[in-house]
Amino acid sequence: xxxxxxxxxxxxxxxxxxxxxxxxxxxxxxxxxxxxxxxxxxxxxxxxxxxxxxxxxxxxxxxxxxxxxxxxxxxxxxxxxxxxxxxxxxxxxxxxxxxxxxxxxxxxxxxxxx
Amino acid sequence: xxxxxxxxxxxxxxxxxxxxxxxxxxxxxxxxxxxxxxxxxxxxxxxxxxxxxxxxxxxxxxxxxxxxxxxxxxxxxxxxxxxxxxxxxxxxxxxxxxxxxxxxxxxxxxxxxxx
Numbered sequence: 744x745x746x747x748x749x750x751x752x753x754x755x756x757x758x759x760x761x762x763x764x765x766x767x768x769x770x771x772x773x774x775x776x777x778x779x780x781x782x783x784x785x786x787x788x789x790x791x792x793x794x795x796x797x798x799x800x801x802x803x804x805x806x807x808x809x810x811x812x813x814x815x816x817x818x819x820x821x822x823x824x825x826x827x828x829x830x831x832x833x834x835x836x837x838x839x840x841x842x843x844x845x846x847x848x849x850x851x852x853x854x855x856x857x
Numbered sequence: 858x859x860x861x862x863x864x865x866x867x868x869x870x871x872x873x874x875x876x877x878x879x880x881x882x883x884x885x886x887x888x889x890x891x892x893x894x895x896x897x898x899x900x901x902x903x904x905x906x907x908x909x910x911x912x913x914x915x916x917x918x919x920x921x922x923x924x925x926x927x928x929x930x931x932x933x934x935x936x937x938x939x940x941x942x943x944x945x946x947x948x949x950x951x952x953x954x955x956x957x958x959x960x961x962x963x964x965x966x967x968x969x970x971x972x
Contacts, residue, residue, distance in 0.1 A: 751897075777960065786861075786948050786963035787900060832900065844890070844902035844913055845961060 751830060753852040762820040764851045766833030771814060775836040777845065778807060778818045782829045790818070790831075820853075828855045859883045861964035863949050869970045873938050878967045880932045880949030889932045890950040890961060891924065893917070900948065906932065939971045 756762050768776065774795040779787035793800045793807045793816075800807050806819040816833050830852050834845040862881045870876050882889050891903040905912040906924055923935045932951075936943055946968050950961040 779963075784966075786965045789960050789962065792960060834900075844905055844915070845892075845900075846902065847900040849899050 751850050751852045753854055755854045755856060756823050758823060758825060758855055758857050760823055762818075762823045762827070762853060762855075764818045764820075764831050764853065766816040766818075766848045766851075768814050768816060768833065768835045768848070769846070770835060770837045771811075773835040773837045773846075776807070776809060776816050777834045777836075778805075778816075779832045779834060779847075780827075780829045781832060781850070787832060823853075823855050825855050825857060828853055861949055861951055861962050863947075863964040863967050865967060866965065867968045867970070869972065870939055872941060872971055876936050876939055876969065878934045878936075878947050878949075878969070880934070880964055881930050882932055882949065882951030883953075883962055884930070886951035886953050886962075888912075888952045889924075889926070890952075891934045892948045892950060892963075893945040894948065894966075895945045903934075903947075936969075939969075941971050944969055944971045 754762060754764060777792040778790040780790050781787045791802045791805050791807050793809050795811060798809050804821045808817045818831060820827055830850045832850045833848045836843055836845055861883055864879045868876055889906040892900050893903055894900045902915050904914045904918045904924055909926060921937045925933050932949060946966040948966045949964045952961045
């Protein structure tokens, strides 16, 4: 039979507000982390990444924060827009090197209301 | 901007049949991956491929699965005898030479439906 799908946590925000999406990762040896955005029916789209020797990295309207002590990652989106509505996944690379697998988190659905 | 492409976008097959999912990675990338996503669940790693051989595979990637890079551009995933539980979105990804960035670029996916 079919597997029961995970119930994704949902973050609902008003257009123009800031959004914060959180993620707990599992492997303390992971040294590279990525946030992906997935729109309905599409593949994961890279947003921003961060290495374990950093605790903050900024992009255009997005900021990723890394707290290695508690194995926590967050994605901040400034001035959230309707086009930001999607499911957001954090992913960790448990080994150094780009050829290794990514381990994805469960995902958070971001719903932006006008 | 270069992108990973996948064909077909949707494949319907009967249980027990063989399917081949095709991917064209970004042209200067050397590391290739297949992931799958069962409806409503998270993305799961299947296999990584470098220098014409498998680098790592997950428990999901049993002997019913195989990958191949038959020429300089295509990267394929074959499922020899499909099962109902193989129904999922299958994503191909690729990344550039190690050291130049670890970002994996994903294709749009192939939805596989096994009936």
